[in-house]
Amino acid sequence: MTSTTLPGHPHIAYRGDALYIEQRPLAELAAQHGTPLFVYSKASMLSALGAYQRGFAGRKAQICYAMKANSTLGVLQVFAQAGCGFDIVSGGELERVLAAGAEPGKVIFSGVGKTRAEMRRALEVGIGCFNVESEGELEVLSEVAQATGRRAPVSIRVNPNVDPKTHPYISTGLKGSKFGVAHEDALRIYQRAAALPGLAVVGIDCHIGSQITEETPYLDAMDRMLDLVTTIEAAGIALHHIDFGGGLGIDYRGDTPPEADVLWHKLLAKIDARGYGDRLLMIEPGRSLVGNAGVCVTEVLYLKPGEQKSFCVIDAAMNELPRPAMYQAFHRIEPVSPRHGQTTVYDVVGPICESGDWIGRDRELGVAPGDLLAVFSAGAYCMSMASNYNTRGRPAELLVDGDQAHLIRERESTADQTRLERLVG
Numbered sequence: 001m002t003s004t005t006l007p008g009h010p011h012i013a014y015r016g017d018a019l020y021i022e023q024r025p026l027a028e029l030a031a032q033h034g035t036p037l038f039v040y041s042k043a044s045m046l047s048a049l050g051a052y053q054r055g056f057a058g059r060k061a062q063i064c065y066a067m068k069a070n071s072t073l074g075v076l077q078v079f080a081q082a083g084c085g086f087d088i089v090s091g092g093e094l095e096r097v098l099a100a101g102a103e104p105g106k107v108i109f110s111g112v113g114k115t116r117a118e119m120r121r122a123l124e125v126g127i128g129c130f131n132v133e134s135e136g137e138l139e140v141l142s143e144v145a146q147a148t149g150r151r152a153p154v155s156i157r158v159n160p161n162v163d164p165k166t167h168p169y170i171s172t173g174l175k176g177s178k179f180g181v182a183h184e185d186a187l188r189i190y191q192r193a194a195a196l197p198g199l200a201v202v203g204i205d206c207h208i209g210s211q212i213t214e215e216t217p218y219l220d221a222m223d224r225m226l227d228l229v230t231t232i233e234a235a236g237i238a239l240h241h242i243d244f245g246g247g248l249g250i251d252y253r254g255d256t257p258p259e260a261d262v263l264w265h266k267l268l269a270k271i272d273a274r275g276y277g278d279r280l281l282m283i284e285p286g287r288s289l290v291g292n293a294g295v296c297v298t299e300v301l302y303l304k305p306g307e308q309k310s311f312c313v314i315d316a317a318m319n320e321l322p323r324p325a326m327y328q329a330f331h332r333i334e335p336v337s338p339r340h341g342q343t344t345v346y347d348v349v350g351p352i353c354e355s356g357d358w359i360g361r362d363r364e365l366g367v368a369p370g371d372l373l374a375v376f377s378a379g380a381y382c383m384s385m386a387s388n389y390n391t392r393g394r395p396a397e398l399l400v401d402g403d404q405a406h407l408i409r410e411r412e413s414t415a416d417q418t419r420l421e422r423l424v425g
């Protein structure tokens with residue numbers, strides 16, 4: 001039987017006329033679990049992780065999976081078992097990684113709005129580092145740490161002010177961004193951190209944006225960060241680690257981001273040339289580890305010819321596939337069992353009462369009601385951003401490992417959603 005993989009998706013392939021993820025046909029999984037259904041390939045996650053591990057071979061390095069990309073416990077467990085650390089941004093994420101078996105010392109805590117309660121809990125479990133994003137946060141963290149009789153390990157997130165050339169909503173390292181501190185202010189803020197009694201400065205951090213598909217912004221950001229390392233250490237503040245954030249893009253639509261190992265070969269050359277090759281290197285990849293490991297399987301409900309456009313109405317929606325509505329993002333949409341015959345150009349839309357609820361525009365498809373479609377690149381920033389809008393339940397999620405399919409999240413019911421609410425009389 002001929003096997004045809006899709007670009008960027010080595011573990012998702014047509015075998016004959018059936019779309020498989022690893023050894024399992026998606027049609028069979030949908031028949032067992034219903035739709036919409038998210039299905040992830042474990043091999044795909046591990047091979048994406050492997051590219052980073054190859055890049056860091058022989059180095060002191062810590063890969064901290066940015067779990068905001070996909071925080072389902074079964075996914076976190078894959079990375080915890082592979083020895084990863086985690087980049088978290090809330091107390092909720094902290095509890096989840098602990099539940100998934102993460103080592104607290106390999107957890108780093110990013111985000112501009114950490115609360116005192118979140119800081120206390122993170123100190124109590126002994127996380128590896130707080131990536132502090134403002135002077136105000138430094139002062140509060142020092143106070144909270146002192147009150148708990150601990151010293152909080154900190155890095156300061158610095159904005160290198162390079163343009164990552166991505167969607168403005170996911171660009172984070174430019175002047176004018178709410179994230180991090182300005183490059184020009186970094187030395188002064190490091191000196192303040194070093195003087196605060198509740199803090200122990202351990203590293204430096206940046207994160208310039210997400211879905212970055214060019215290497216130049218990374219190379220430029222590295223130069224800017226290494227300049228700062230020199231300046232800060234000249235002021236007598238030692239930096240044990242350099243955290244370079246995440247952001248590496250994936251192939252959604254013929255995108256050609258650099259391979260993680262190739263990119264890191266070049267970045268490490270810069271680090272070595274400046275004499276910092278002995279530092280612990282940390283990175284926070286999210287999307288590049290999980291994005292192309294997942295598909296969303298959805299059923300065609302209706303085909304609706306319109307005055308100007310024809311619509312293919314599916315049972316998945318912007319609740320669980322929010323990226324097209326939020327960023328006009330492109331996700332490939334392919335039939336799970338292709339038909340051979342006439343095709344029509346459709347806007348693929350969900351059932352939600354918003355015109356923004358579209359998943360794909362102007363897609364040529366040969367489909368009939370009842371057919372299944374696979375929405376690609378659905379492993380990152382889909383289920384982790386899902387909502388219950390229109391009182392829809394969150395879909396089920398499966399993790400496929402070879403010929404095994406593990407249900408890692410059950411489909412959510414309306415009863416699950418209303419459990420926390422109360423009528424008033």
Ligand SMILES: Cc1ncc(COP(=O)(O)O)c(C=O)c1O
Pocket residue numbers: 066069087110111172207209210211245246247248284285286287288
């Ligand atoms: C601080 C931080 N680290 C890591 C990431 C992960 O980014 P990505 O999923 O693009 O690798 C993000 C999200 O952009 C982030 O805000």
Ligand SMILES: N[C@@H](CCCC[NH3+])C(=O)O
Pocket residue numbers: 068170210211323327380381
């Ligand atoms: N949610 C964004 C990425 C956000 C990155 C988080 N800092 C996306 O789907 O592309």
